[in-house]
Amino acid sequence: MSVKGSSSKGASVREIFSTMEYGPAPEADDVARDWLKRHGNRFGHYIGGRFTEPVSGEYFATQHPGDASELAQVAQGDEADVAAAVAAAKEALPAWQQLGPHGRARYLYALARHMQKHARLLAVVEALDNGKPIRETRDLDVPLAARHFYHHAGWAQLLESEFAGYEGVGVCGQIIPWNFPLLMLSWKVAPALAAGNTVVLKPAEFTPLSALLFAELASEVGLPAGVLNIVTGDGRTGAALVGNEGLDKVAFTGSTEVGRSIRKATAGRGLKLSLELGGKSPFIVFDDADIDGAVEGVVDAIWFNQGQVCCAGSRLLVQESVAQRLEAKLIERMEKLREGPSLDKSIDIGAIIAPVQLSKIERLVQQGRDEGYACFQPSWSVPKDGWYYPPTLFSNVSPAATIAQEEIFGPVIVSMTFRTPEEAVELANDSRYGLAASVWTENVNLALDVAPKLKAGVVWVNCTNVFDAAAGFGGYRESGFGREGGREGMYEYLKPSFVPGLPKYSSEELAAPAGADELDAGVRESSATPGLPAIDRTPKLFIGGKQKRPDGNYVYPVVGEGGKRVGQAPLGNRKDVRDAVEAADKSAAWTKNTAHGRAQVLYYLAENLSLRAPEFEERLRALTGADRKAAEREVHASIARLFSYAAWADKYDGSVHPTPMRNVTLAMNEPWDVLAVVAPEEAPLLGFVSLVAPALAMGNRVVAVPSSKAPLAATDLYQVFETSDLPAGAVNIVTGVKDELAGVLAKHDAVQAMWYFGSREGSEVVERESAGNLKATWVNFGRKRDWYDPVQGEGREFLRHATRVKNIWVPYGE
Ligand code: ADP
Numbered sequence: 068m069s070v071k072g073s074s075s076k077g078a079s080v081r082e083i084f085s086t087m088e089y090g091p092a093p094e095a096d097d098v099a100r101d102w103l104k105r106h107g108n109r110f111g112h113y114i115g116g117r118f119t120e121p122v123s124g125e126y127f128a129t130q131h132p133g134d135a136s137e138l139a140q141v142a143q144g145d146e147a148d149v150a151a152a153v154a155a156a157k158e159a160l161p162a163w164q165q166l167g168p169h170g171r172a173r174y175l176y177a178l179a180r181h182m183q184k185h186a187r188l189l190a191v192v193e194a195l196d197n198g199k200p201i202r203e204t205r206d207l208d209v210p211l212a213a214r215h216f217y218h219h220a221g222w223a224q225l226l227e228s229e230f231a232g233y234e235g236v237g238v239c240g241q242i243i244p245w246n247f248p249l250l251m252l253s254w255k256v257a258p259a260l261a262a263g264n265t266v267v268l269k270p271a272e273f274t275p276l277s278a279l280l281f282a283e284l285a286s287e288v289g290l291p292a293g294v295l296n297i298v299t300g301d302g303r304t305g306a307a308l309v310g311n312e313g314l315d316k317v318a319f320t321g322s323t324e325v326g327r328s329i330r331k332a333t334a335g336r337g338l339k340l341s342l343e344l345g346g347k348s349p350f351i352v353f354d355d356a357d358i359d360g361a362v363e364g365v366v367d368a369i370w371f372n373q374g375q376v377c378c379a380g381s382r383l384l385v386q387e388s389v390a391q392r393l394e395a396k397l398i399e400r401m402e403k404l405r406e407g408p409s410l411d412k413s414i415d416i417g418a419i420i421a422p423v424q425l426s427k428i429e430r431l432v433q434q435g436r437d438e439g440y441a442c443f444q445p446s447w448s449v450p451k452d453g454w455y456y457p458p459t460l461f462s463n464v465s466p467a468a469t470i471a472q473e474e475i476f477g478p479v480i481v482s483m484t485f486r487t488p489e490e491a492v493e494l495a496n497d498s499r500y501g502l503a504a505s506v507w508t509e510n511v512n513l514a515l516d517v518a519p520k521l522k523a524g525v526v527w528v529n530c531t532n533v534f535d536a537a538a539g540f541g542g543y544r545e546s547g548f549g550r551e552g553g554r555e556g557m558y559e560y561l562k563p564s565f566v567p568g569l570p571k572y573s574s575e576e577l578a579a580p581a582g583a584d585e586l587d588a589g590v591r592e593s594s595a596t597p598g599l600p601a602i603d604r605t606p607k608l609f610i611g612g613k614q615k616r617p618d619g620n621y622v623y624p625v626v627g628e629g630g631k632r633v634g635q636a637p638l639g640n641r642k643d644v645r646d647a648v649e650a651a652d653k654s655a656a657w658t659k660n661t662a663h664g665r666a667q668v669l670y671y672l673a674e675n676l677s678l679r680a681p682e683f684e685e686r687l688r689a690l691t692g693a694d695r696k697a698a699e700r701e702v703h704a705s706i707a708r709l710f711s712y713a714a715w716a717d718k719y720d721g722s723v724h725p726t727p728m729r730n731v732t733l734a735m736n737e738p739w740d741v742l743a744v745v746a747p748e749e750a751p752l753l754g755f756v757s758l759v760a761p762a763l764a765m766g767n768r769v770v771a772v773p774s775s776k777a778p779l780a781a782t783d784l785y786q787v788f789e790t791s792d793l794p795a796g797a798v799n800i801v802t803g804v805k806d807e808l809a810g811v812l813a814k815h816d817a818v819q820a821m822w823y824f825g826s827r828e829g830s831e832v833v834e835r836e837s838a839g840n841l842k843a844t845w846v847n848f849g850r851k852r853d854w855y856d857p858v859q860g861e862g863r864e865f866l867r868h869a870t871r872v873k874n875i876w877v878p879y880g881e
Pocket of ligand 1: 244245271272305321329
């Protein structure tokens with residue numbers, strides 16, 4: 068504690084002790100100012116290993132939010148700059164790949180070391196450019212950023228053994244926000260380089276400096292030219308990067324709105340995409356919580372980084388019996404917070420990033436006031452010369468209020484109360500977002516009961532806003548998809564090595580079933596009893612455990628090899644899809660089943676399929692023209708596949724990360740709730756089983772669209788499902804024109820993830836239409852897998868797509 072400031076005002080030591088007043092304790096900024104001066108306070112892009120002028124010659128100012136002063140001029144990138152950067156990244160790729168895991172590990176290690184050596188410079192530059200407290204950049208942003216490079220130096224080294232059969236995706240376009248500029252850079256650049264990719268990164272327009280400094284450090288450690296490129300600029304530069312055709316992967320952190328536009332812009336381009344978007348995270352306090360601890364937790368949840376944190380605990384949910392006590396303590400604590408210049412080591416809260424953000428906060432707070440909610444702000448006033456906003460608490464807010472639903476991205480928390488744990492979970496999940504949640508209770512049973520019920524990618528028990536490179540971070544719902552950090556984060560930058568070599572479907576293979584657009588008058592199968600008409604065997608849809616007629620009552624002819632009619636199938640429409648999704652959504656029984664229980668059902672399915680094997684073989688022969696041997700092979704492979712996933716059901720488990728600060732972090736593989744699956748045209752039984760079985764094994768409720776041309780291989784399974792103890796609604800099947808049904812499923816907000824195996828065009832539709840609720844998609848871009856090949860047709864790749872990882876942080880020790 069420094070008492071310099073106070074004593075200069077003439078306070079006695081006794082007075083200082085009684086008030087516990089802090090004086091200012093400024094960190095010197097000369098290192099950063101010297102660095103800026105060395106560059107003439109002006110920076111071009113960093114492309115191909117050197118700083119280059121922007122093609123347009125256009126520059127803009129980056130300012131210090133603490134006093135609005137200009138720090139430097141930086142280049143405004145356009146399409147031409149982006150193209151040069153992508154070209155440099157492409158050129159650097161082969162040599163970077165050839166360098167191999169150990170070579171790349173050495174560079175990542177060197178980067179981590181070099182960041183540590185320049186930690187003070189990085190911390191000061193970051194605090195100046197962002198306006199956040201130096202205490203945070205020094206103790207959190209910079210050390211964690213270095214930690215990410217160390218961790219990923221490790222993944223680079225272990226790449227061949229731990230990710231056998233995978234390779235880097237290629238050139239990565241990465242766009243990051245301004246709230247944790249260096250940390251977000253490290254979350255993106257470290258895994259990309261470790262996986263053998265090259266990068267073009269665009270920092271946010273408000274905070275480009277630490278990325279440019281990092282580029283300089285990369286040059287100093289000799290990172291080969293072109294492996295890392297930085298193009299600065301605003302949203303237009305970001306859009307130009309996303310639009311560049313040379314990319315193999317886009318990774319974005321920022322607002323949900325921009326995330327959605329990126330999802331649409333990249334649809335069908337064969338890119339990998341990960342999005343880390345907004346949040347409105349709940350901070351839940353039960354009545355047995357350590358209330359003083361929880362108050363400090365709230366400070367870290369919402370006033371850390373001025374509340375400009377995507378996972379900020381911005382909704383305070385307190386059990387009714389302790390709400391008043393907690394609020395009183397919180398208000399007392401708010402009075403003691405200090406807000407001011409970022410380089411003052413004794414401040415808690417710095418400045419807001421920019422006037423535009425400040426006005427957004429002011430507008431939403433005014434709206435809360437106008438709607439009549441009680442608003443508390445401390446009695447002290449904020450500095451006038453920068454963009455400051457005081458810590459703010461709204462009490463007794465209705466869960467539906469705008470301030471309870473919209474992300475404010477500032478130092479504003481809204482509170483509400485609950486009575487029971489069930490109500491707490493319901494309130495917590497009453498959000499379109501799902502990034503993080505914090506749970507406060509001394510009862511470990513309660514904490515671990517509630518954590519899996521929260522729709523959030525990260526759950527902190529008795530802690531908040533803690534991060535580590537070993538633990539994945541990322542969202543549920545409209546908070547995006549994909550994870551950063553840990554093993555799951557590495558997969559975002561890798562692809563199975565066999566994928567680029569997969570053949571494309573021929574147009575014939577993908578043609579819609581003949582006659583699907585005409586109403587079928589109906590064909591009668593020939594009667595076994597002379598003189599009597601055949602009994603109609605037209606299958607129905609399978610929804611909520613029941614066989615149902617399609618809404619439109621239409622059927623279409625199923626034509627087998629040589630144009631011979633084999634039967635009819637229902638022509639499902641959007642109403643049928645909606646019914647199927649609703650049935651899946653409601654049927655929680657399957658997800659609640661134990662892993663062992665799910666395995667038993669999958670074995671039972673295999674057993675019942677095996678009993679009917681000859682019937683399925685006949686069907687496949689008629690549908691596909693396969694000879695007896697080939698039909699037997701497909702049925703046999705389908706039975707074996709069910710066995711595989713019965714085996715996997717209780718073996719694809721999560722892990723426990725030894726994260727720092729006396730935590731165990733439980734990485735749990737959770738199902739998506741409702742997973743939609745669109746099966747391939749070929750291998751109508753095996754392709755269908757290969758997708759539905761892993762989805763079921765992981766506890767998903769499935770809506771499946773089988774092969775359009777040969778749907779009867781799937782509809783014949785109804786009786787197998789009905790006799791195998793599968794709960795109603797666990798699998799729902801809608802037949803019809805595949806790409807039409809796929810479009811409806813992709814748009815549906817109750818579907819959280821979707822797999823599509825069909826044409827390139829269909830893949831594009833699925834990706835584009837998924838932007839509404841930002842469901843995670845897995846599509847084949849019109850490439851054909853070999854479903855018989857165990858590498859391509861089954862295993863961990865499927866299980867990974869059938870789950871999302873939730874990291875639950877549990878601290879220990881007294
Ligand atoms: P925030 O609310 O955090 O400012 P944004 O999504 O606006 O979130 O910004 C995050 C990053 O995305 C920034 O680097 C910004 O320049 C960039 N960006 C903004 N608009 C677009 C766009 N249309 N396409 C690509 N990137 C964009």
